[in-house]
Amino acid sequence: MRVVANLNVCQGHARCEDLCPEVFSTDPIEGKVVIDQPEFPPELEEKVRIAVRNCPEGALRIARGGKL
């Protein structure tokens, strides 16, 4: 599974980084999300899902089979 971000929508709340630092970090210049591990392992699925659901801008999505 893959997680993708819509950077036009991301405003740098960084809730994803707080909740799942294994997969998400924040760009040190623009302050927007960086997905360090787009193809995250199954053991992180729950954490990634929580992070995605906590994005106040709805900027994150989990994609299956490479599609959005």
Added chain:
Amino acid sequence: MTLIFEPLAPDHVPPELIVDFDFFKIPQDVTDPVQIWHGLADAGAPPIFYTPRNGGHWVFLRYADIVEGYRNHEMFSTRGAQIPPIEPFPVLQPNGVDPPEHDVFRKILAPMFTPLAVRRMTEGLQRRAESLISGFAGQGQCDFIADYAAKFPTATFLELFGLPEERLPEFLRIANVFFRSTDPDIRAANLLEIYAVLEELFREKERNPQSDIATTVLQARDADGKPFPWQDIINCGFLLFVAGLDTVTNTMAYVWRYLATTPDARQKFRDRLDDPAAFLLAIEELMRINAVSNIYRRVTHDCEYKGVQFRKNDRVILPNTVANRDGAIFPDPQTIDLDRKVNNHVTFGVGPHRCIGSHLAKREIMISLQEWLRQIPDFELAEDQDALSVFGGSVMGFESLKLRW
């Protein structure tokens, strides 16, 4: 029965959407200013209503509408949105302008407020918290606001701007007048004083550039490589001064008042002192339940929105506390659940103008609470608390919060 208001609402507002509501006025028996907002829907106020108070403005009461108000800057502008209207009002960079103009100063400030940049400030914040708290921990009591919650963010501002700590009393004094005075003459003189201080500060940074926010703003260049207009630079300094002081102070007052009256919660935070992730999750819930800001917008053109007629220059208020306790979004919204898993609160706003200092604000509060609980693990409200004076407005809070331990 016809209700007569003075002043009357304008004629594009139908009578059924008019509610007599003054967000500056807190009734004597109300001990928490937030409550005036939460009583509205229960009293039958429509989800979008108009009040003729404070120059007349709309109020949004649904999470979805409040979020739309933040995101749709083409309809709800941040420019000249003060309630009651203040004209002329300085155009604060970047918060007082809309995209794409907004992006210019936002990009200058962004690198200084990222999570990484804020993590680098941790040691300084920690030292300051420790020294302030140890100053009164042995006394068994304090006025939390005067002794801590006002000083901490103001001292942080001084450090960000590369100013010496000796200037803390001076900045505390001008900030206190700015945030608390209601006398128009005193307010006007205070604004001149703040601008004079900023002018002097930026002139000094021009002569002696350092590695601080003031210097960075000063040295920023536009797309053509030219410096920004002096007034924009000063107004950006002004924004940074007003944005991070009162909001943090009052949020802390709410948080400490809650902890002083809730032994369970104190225990839960003490249990998490060595678990930063769990501590942060619980802080996030305190951010949701203690949203102190009510944000202004101005309608840009005549239009119909959700069946309501808006006219150009109508003011709109977005009460974050209302959005954060909308039962359509938050299960059991009035309950403080320190383990709440999904928490899309709007305490820092959403959309392009989201509070750029949110990571710093949260870290200031988190470090303060960790240090407080290490030095003062248990505390309660002091007995002489009942004269607790509270205030409403764009930032809500308490004048004083006496604690003892």
